[in-house]
Amino acid sequence: MHKKTRHTNIQDQHADIMIRDLHKSFGANTVLKGVNLDVFRGENVVVLGRSGTGKSVLIKIIAGLLKPDSGTVVVLGKNVPALDDKELLQLRLKIGFSFQSSALYDSMTVKENLEFPLLRNSRNLTRAEINTHVEEALDAVGLKQTILQYPSELSGGQRKRIGIARTLIMRPLIMLYDEPTAGLDPITSVEINNLINEVQERYNTSSIIITHDLTCAKATGDRVAVLLDGSFIRTGSFEEVFATRDERITSFYKYNFIN
């Protein structure tokens, strides 16, 4: 169940994502208070935390969907908050974002969902090449048979996989997973965990996985960072993080159903 880290020299490499002193508030509610994080090439970092602690806000800032109040967010060498629309668009070609709700386009078939970013960003591709890309992405998530189905005809697990396939089609360097196993049964959750690891191995992506599911954290994370009260209170391997008597962390372990 526990993931074996492939990348022994990760810390020696240049960080694909570098966050320094990040602050974000919504009105009077301060969500992030001085967050610092580095994610290195080929590394899966799990951000663990209770609901409402700003985990999703963090990755939305990384993807440029939200603007921080202050702080630095450098992704692949670019300071995201300082980018204009055009530069942000270029950067997003290298980022894959898997939403908690999968966010598949309801009015489109699976094929059209997958083609959507490709048709608009790779205009020199022929129809045959686009079809090949779609089939490859569906093959990677094991759902080739759903190609002509609509999102409403898919199960929760299949939707998650198609959501991941849609991000993979652009061959991203960075993957951001927002609660990838939320609302799924344990077997499907394990399948999604395996898929996250397969994506990392196959495409050498640097990933941030937002979750409060310890099974997911243990299975996918090279490193785990616990977000509480707006900042990371503990970072390290899964075992290192939970080798503590800090009640705020041990309670997390206690209330999770994990072997």
Next chain:
Amino acid sequence: MGKKIHFFNTILFKISGTLLELQQVFMKSNPRTYIISKKLDGFFSDVYAIMSFIGKFFRELGPPYEWREIIRQCYMVGWKSLPLISVTSFVVGIVFTKQSRPSLSEFGATSWLPSLVAIAIFRALAPLVTALIAAGKVGSNIGAELGSMRVTEQIDAMEVSATNPFKFLVVSRVLATSCMLPILMFYMAFISMIGAYLNILVNEDTSFSAFFIKALEKITFLDFFSSLIKTIVFGFSIGIIGCYQGYNATQGTQGVGRAANFAVVTSMFVVFIEEIIAVQITSWFR
């Protein structure tokens, strides 16, 4: 167009800023003025936001176009509205003719009925009724569809996949409503005239061609042209308001309902205001 909107927005921004300063002054000394000032600030902020949205529409209007989506939206706006438009226009034609007959017959002027009906339909009824039907059917549909896409993060998903959701969702819909509403208006006018003809036929023996020649002899190019321009403006307003409400929807399913509701109410209100302005402008040229 974009520059003019930007200039207008700068003024609105300054008004909003001044109101904000006034709010702080009145907050303690005069609470009633503070509330009025806050409401006014909210109003100007909303106007600022919608003007920015319109400005963005004109900036994004250039190529490449999402042809497939534009055609799909034209089908949704135009073809899917036909049954409702057909029934309504037919009824409007019959009822208007039936209600006008007694007044004209008092003066022995029933022969003017085709012209009267044609003028009323072409100048006012067809553009206005088409716009109101579209505001109810199309406006609510756009508001609810984009609203649900917003709250289910589908618009965010388009953004992070390095595509332009504004162009795909907003520009295509506004172009579709702006193009299809004039077509629907002329279709409605035609069906209303058929309704009117059938009502006249019940009372007097007249041929279809004679009725239409009599009806159209009072219709001028100005009537035709003003109705065309008016419905393009109505279509644009309905599309942009529906898109604005849906695109900026918040707070889950409740927000979707509110977006659909506001889209209809605001569109209808704006259509009436535009109708008054259009009548005034057209009367200068008569």
